[in-house]
Amino acid sequence: MPASQSGKNKTFSKGGVGVKRPSTKANEAMHPTVMSEAVFTSSRLREKAYYADDTVILLHMDVREGLRLLSDVGVQVNCAVTSPPFYGQRDYEVDGQIGLESHPSEFISGLADVFDDLKAVLAENGSLWVNMGDTYWSGKGEHKSGEAKQSARRFGVRPQDKKGDGKWCIPKQLLLIPHRLAIELQDRDWIVRNDNVWVKPNPIPDQVRDRCSISHEYVFHFVKERWYYFDKNAVGRASDSGSVLPPLDTWKIATVRGQGNRHKARFSEELVRIPILTTTPPRGVVLDPFAGSGTSLLFARKHGFRAIGIDAKEEYCQVAVEQLKKAADEELEADQE
Numbered sequence: 323m324p325a326s327q328s329g330k331n332k333t334f335s336k337g338g339v340g341v342k343r344p345s346t347k348a349n350e351a352m353h354p355t356v357m358s359e360a361v362f363t364s365s366r367l368r369e370k371a372y373y374a375d376d377t378v379i380l381l382h383m384d385v386r387e388g389l390r391l392l393s394d395v396g397v398q399v400n401c402a403v404t405s406p407p408f409y410g411q412r413d414y415e416v417d418g419q420i421g422l423e424s425h426p427s428e429f430i431s432g433l434a435d436v437f438d439d440l441k442a443v444l445a446e447n448g449s450l451w452v453n454m455g456d457t458y459w460s461g462k463g464e465h466k467s468g469e470a471k472q473s474a475r476r477f478g479v480r481p482q483d484k485k486g487d488g489k490w491c492i493p494k495q496l497l498l499i500p501h502r503l504a505i506e507l508q509d510r511d512w513i514v515r516n517d518n519v520w521v522k523p524n525p526i527p528d529q530v531r532d533r534c535s536i537s538h539e540y541v542f543h544f545v546k547e548r549w550y551y552f553d554k555n556a557v558g559r560a561s562d563s564g565s566v567l568p569p570l571d572t573w574k575i576a577t578v579r580g581q582g583n584r585h586k587a588r589f590s591e592e593l594v595r596i597p598i599l600t601t602t603p604p605r606g607v608v609l610d611p612f613a614g615s616g617t618s619l620l621f622a623r624k625h626g627f628r629a630i631g632i633d634a635k636e637e638y639c640q641v642a643v644e645q646l647k648k649a650a651d652e653e654l655e656a657d658q659e
Contacts, residue, residue: 351447351549357398357607362628367395372636373643375650377623381632382639384418385611388632389439392609397443399630400551400606403597403618405453405589406433409499410480416634424481426457426490426497434506437544440611447550449601450512453520453589454500455539459486460493500540507544515543518571520593525577541573541593556599569596591621602627616642620649 361367368374370391372382381388392399407414407421409429414421420436423429437450444450459482486492504514518541528535558566575592598621602608606627610618613631615638622629623646633639 347549351547351551352553354400354445354447354551354603354606355398356400356603356605357628361396361398362607364395367391367397372639373646375646377628378619378646379630380613380616380619380639380642380646381630382634382636383632384634385420385436385632386439389436389443389611392630393439393442397630398445398448398607399443399609400445400448401451401598401602402440402444402448402609402611403451403594404610404612405614406436406612408455409457409497410482411455411457414635419634422481424484425487426481426499426502430499430503430506433503434510436611437507437512438510440609441546443609444546445551446547448546449515449550449552449597450544451594451597451601452503452542452544453539453593454503454542456499456536457482457497459491459495459497500542504542504544512544512546513548515545516571517542518573518596521572521574522577523574541597543597550601551603552600553603554600557596569600589617591617594618594621598622598627599625613642614638616645620645623649 362379367379370381370383371379373380381391383391407419409421409423409426411421413419420432421429423432437452440450482491482497486495490497501517504517508514520539520541522537522539525535525537554568555566557569559569561567573593573596575590578590594617598608598618602622604626608618608622608627608629610616610629610631613619613633616631619629619631619642631642633642
């Protein structure tokens with residue numbers, strides 16, 4: 323596969339004198355392979371694309387089919403960041419959709435299979451970031467909130483509305499889906515680096531009387547190898563001594579409200595800021611296998627990275643394309659000023 327890669331021995335300046343960095347695995351990981359333009363612009367990939375320009379490719383197909391295509395073409399991405407369907411939360415009205423399995427263990431296994439397929443197109447020193455929220459079993463009853471997101475979650479009899487198995491699935495049980503998924507991926511040889519907590523200052527109102535209201539989700543950081551690309555300087559915190567500290571693992575980010583772009587489960591660009599900026603090298607490639615309305619693709623484009631998205635729902639692909647074209651028009655107008 324054609325690719326550009328920096329040499330193993332790096333030179334930096336110390337007191338005006340060039341010094342070679344030792345060729346360690348840690349140093350090599352900070353100079354990762356970046357996919358060539360030849361692969362990114364390959365005719366086979368473009369022919370299958372729902373949308374393609376110089377920096378973004380969007381595939382309208384099942385995620386498993388899309389990942390197989392990327393692997394066959396020889397794609398290697400540096401950062402994968404995504405928010406898959408949550409268990410029992412929405413009916414996306416797509417054949418073979420993930421999230422409506424009869425038992426949560428089936429959901430976890432199926433989603434882990436998807437990430438196994440993703441491994442083939444993720445660089446050895448790349449990162450996978452997964453946003454995942456939890457689900458209660460037997461959450462029956464008509465909701466009282468006027469929130470659009472809550473309305474989307476009541477689509478008839480959901481898996482968690484049915485009789486449970488008496489083990490995981492009993493009334494009022496918090497299923498611990500995020501960490502069950504993380505443990506499953508650990509068992510499949512992924513390395514868990516963080517279970518970052520997304521704290522929502524404006525959560526959807528929980529109409530409950532016997533537990534605390536949920537106001538957080540998780541963003542897990544997984545890697546394939548011990549040594550991987552991570553640039554804390556891109557989003558780091560300044561210490562009293564002037565050194566750069568890594569970002570904290572608790573992120574306070576407001577949710578996106580309303581249905582202005584027809585996608586009921588959007589997330590803020592701020593949620594992908596740390597994942598993309600820390601683990602994507604210059605001109606690197608970001609992959610979102612559940613691209614939805616294209617938040618990850620749009621953020622990557624705005625910051626000079628290339629991006630590939632996959633989504634099985636055409637309506638969401640249309641929304642993503644509208645946003646990408648709008649961003650391209652704004653960039654053109656800015657260049658002409």
